[in-house]
Amino acid sequence: MSTSSLITGPKDPVPVGRCDCCGQEIYPDDLVHVIDGFTVCPECFFDFAFDYFSRDLVPGSALKEENHGDTDTTGG
């Protein structure tokens, strides 16, 4: 009697990387953001973006300095 090994079934996908923020595994079918070499999953994107652009974060009072010398116009 001859036996043949026939193993079929859904094969577990191999993770291709990990999110640099939360460390969750990234699979080939997943969509991720790659920003400056950082791999960021969609769930971490907002927190990452907020921190990434934190250097551009300024108080509202800072806008007044850039908004000088403008004449006020009235429309009618």
Ligand SMILES: [Zn+2]
């Ligand atoms: Zn993440």
